[in-house]
Amino acid sequence: MSNNKSYRRFAPISALLLLLMAGCTHMTKQAPRAFTGYMVQQKLPLKVGVNITGELLKAKGEYHLQGDVWITPIGGSMATNAPVLARQVFADVVEMSNGRLPANQSVAAILTPRVAYITRTVAATRGGESIMDIKVEWTLADSKGNTIWVNTIDGRSIGTRGSLTEDLAWEALENVLLKSQTAISSAQAIRHFVQRQSP
Amino acid sequence: MKNLVHKIASSGGTVSRLNRATGLGCGRLGNFGRLAGPENRAVRHLGGCVSGVSPTRPTMLISCNNSGRFPLYGVDGNVRRMERNMNAMIRARSTMRQVTLAALGGRSLRLPGATAAGIGCQITGPGELFHHTLEFRPYSQQKAEHNHAPQPSDQSSTRNQAHRQAIMKSKTILLSTTTSTMLLFFASGCSTMKVPPLTTGSAGSYAQHEQKDGLVVGIQPMTDKREINDMFKVDLLDKGVLPVLIVAENQSASASFIMARDKISIQNEATGTASSSQRGKVTSGTGQALETTGVIMVGLGPLSLATAVVGLPLASVGMQKASSASVIEFNLADKEFYSSTLGPGAKAQGFLYYQFPKGSPPSGIFHVVAEIKNPASGETTAFDFPVNITPSH
Numbered sequence: 001m002s003n004n005k006s007y008r009r010f011a012p013i014s015a016l017l018l019l020l021m022a023g024c025t026h027m028t029k030q031a032p033r034a035f036t037g038y039m040v041q042q043k044l045p046l047k048v049g050v051n052i053t054g055e056l057l058k059a060k061g062e063y064h065l066q067g068d069v070w071i072t073p074i075g076g077s078m079a080t081n082a083p084v085l086a087r088q089v090f091a092d093v094v095e096m097s098n099g100r101l102p103a104n105q106s107v108a109a110i111l112t113p114r115v116a117y118i119t120r121t122v123a124a125t126r127g128g129e130s131i132m133d134i135k136v137e138w139t140l141a142d143s144k145g146n147t148i149w150v151n152t153i154d155g156r157s158i159g160t161r162g163s164l165t166e167d168l169a170w171e172a173l174e175n176v177l178l179k180s181q182t183a184i185s186s187a188q189a190i191r192h193f194v195q196r197q198s199p
Numbered sequence: 200m201k202n203l204v205h206k207i208a209s210s211g212g213t214v215s216r217l218n219r220a221t222g223l224g225c226g227r228l229g230n231f232g233r234l235a236g237p238e239n240r241a242v243r244h245l246g247g248c249v250s251g252v253s254p255t256r257p258t259m260l261i262s263c264n265n266s267g268r269f270p271l272y273g274v275d276g277n278v279r280r281m282e283r284n285m286n287a288m289i290r291a292r293s294t295m296r297q298v299t300l301a302a303l304g305g306r307s308l309r310l311p312g313a314t315a316a317g318i319g320c321q322i323t324g325p326g327e328l329f330h331h332t333l334e335f336r337p338y339s340q341q342k343a344e345h346n347h348a349p350q351p352s353d354q355s356s357t358r359n360q361a362h363r364q365a366i367m368k369s370k371t372i373l374l375s376t377t378t379s380t381m382l383l384f385f386a387s388g389c390s391t392m393k394v395p396p397l398t399t400g401s402a403g404s405y406a407q408h409e410q411k412d413g414l415v416v417g418i419q420p421m422t423d424k425r426e427i428n429d430m431f432k433v434d435l436l437d438k439g440v441l442p443v444l445i446v447a448e449n450q451s452a453s454a455s456f457i458m459a460r461d462k463i464s465i466q467n468e469a470t471g472t473a474s475s476s477q478r479g480k481v482t483s484g485t486g487q488a489l490e491t492t493g494v495i496m497v498g499l500g501p502l503s504l505a506t507a508v509v510g511l512p513l514a515s516v517g518m519q520k521a522s523s524a525s526v527i528e529f530n531l532a533d534k535e536f537y538s539s540t541l542g543p544g545a546k547a548q549g550f551l552y553y554q555f556p557k558g559s560p561p562s563g564i565f566h567v568v569a570e571i572k573n574p575a576s577g578e579t580t581a582f583d584f585p586v587n588i589t590p591s592h
Contacts, residue, residue: 064521064525065521066518066521116537117532119525119528119529119532120525121391121522121525121526121529122518122521122522122524122525122526123391123522124390124391124392124518124519124522124523125390125391128390128391128522129391130391131529133529133532133533135532135537137537137538139538146574146577147457147459147572147574148574149455149457149540149574150457150459150538150539150540151538151539151540152537152538152539154533187455187540187542188455188542188543189455189457189540189542189574189575192455192574192575193574
């Protein structure tokens with residue numbers, strides 16, 4: 001009898017402990033938004049297709065802390081921001097999905113972003129440094145698929161253990177986008193390609 | 200001596216039901232007692248008391264446990280029944296004095312890990328609340344605190360002397376342990392791991408370098424364990440990974456060069472096998488997704504590489520280890536060679552990670568092969584570096 005009572009008494013506690021030990025998965029719910037803080041610049045006279053791939057849309061980062069997992073679906077934000085960024089750099093931009101152009105459209109080059117790496121380090125102490133790092137690989141290829149330019153841009157933000165993952169991710173993404181704008185617009189290989197395209 | 204006195208207050212012990220026919224009570228356990236002051240670390244870990252209703256008698260039981268490292272004795276204590284109607288506490292008929300002196304202070308709690316239990320007071324009805332207060336002191340203070348205590352015999356004096364020596368030894372160990380812990384804490388133990396930045400010389404400064412069409416590429420396999428540990432904070436060779444540094448400089452005045460990561464590989468001359476996505480293979484425990492995407496962390500999170508290379512599942516280790524694992528993983532990824540296009544005067548650098556079976560470090564002739572493209576002309580230039588790898592220890 002007393003054993004049964006003990007079981008009944010400790011069963012909820014055991015269940016709670018198991019639940020706590022199992023940890024939780026948290027999904028960052030921040031909706032993708034467009035970054036608007038680009039530098040104003042003269043646009044390159046080129047019609048470019050921005051290729052949003054399924055792989056990009058699925059890209060996500062995972063942050064593990066004390067058994068909990070925070071998932072940051074960065075792919076959606078990149079897919080939203082890649083065309084916006086391209087419009088800052090190129091005169092004409094067409095959005096593509098998985099390499100397919102919209103009907104009756106043609107482009108001189110195709111710009112494809114890919115999230116090469118995303119992580120957030122775990123701080124050892126509450127006030128310790130936690131780094132969010134995102135690396136995005138940009139590939140610009142001509143209409144035949146020949147690579148004109150490729151570069152991997154690194155963006156990061158630094159917070160503490162208590163910093164919200166979505167805030168750090170957004171800050172790192174802003175960093176990536178600003179650096180990407182500079183890298184694409186200043187790339188000599190792209191400028192040469194633009195010159196060759198001009199009549 | 201007063202700062203060595205600690206009170207343990209154990210509240211709770213509510214009697215919820217009382218069988219009127221038998222007089223037996225059914226109650227819930229009270230809260231564990233807590234030390235009133237942190238002054239004396241020696242008794243900090245005393246487990247305190249828990250109370251409950253006896254299953255056989257209408258009495259409230261008090262149980263105390265010495266979960267610290269030092270012998271203790273109880274000098275006083277009481278149980279107060281909280282009289283709900285009067286909104287005041289009155290001393291119960293039965294006090295803890297008999298428990299503390301006879302059971303707790305006398306013998307049972309002297310040694311670390313010992314538990315003592317006794318009757319706290321009689322239960323008279325349901326809904327009664329009790330407040331327990333006990334005082335404990337380090338056993339070494341007992342004599343000083345109780346001048347009226349009987350003088351010990353010669354034998355017990357010898358025993359006490361031995362006991363005091365044991366306590367002094369324990370204190371010395373505690374002091375040295377605390378000092379060591381503090382030193383470790385401030386040295387590195389409890390801070391986030393720092394990793395050195397990757398600094399490289401010019402591509403031409405490496406023993407193995409080549410120049411073609413204005414592009415200089417230099418490589419250096421890292422086989423020295425100390426050098427690897429300094430750079431990566433983990434023995435990569437022991438984990439089956441050989442890091443190879445690659446540095447490229449475009450010394451051309453006008454040409455650009457594309458260095459795509461998938462066009463750089465390490466080939467084993469003996470077996471003819473090539474590896475181009477080394478870090479991907481390090482973390483390839485997750486299967487096909489990595490090979491198709493060529494991405495290490497996307498969709499997998501930082502756990503995969505940390506688990507594969509560092510061998511620490513983050514969820515199940517301490518915060519310090521989890522932190523170090525994540526920093527090591529980030530450091531590996533951050534120092535990796537990524538695809539880039541080198542304009543005139545530009546430089547690129549990073550490591551390629553070549554995976555080999557654990558326990559059999561690579562040795563013999565390997566070739567680091569890079570196919571580098573000039574996007575303007577479309578021409579591809581191949582760089583081939585034969586490397587004789589002899590692992591050092």
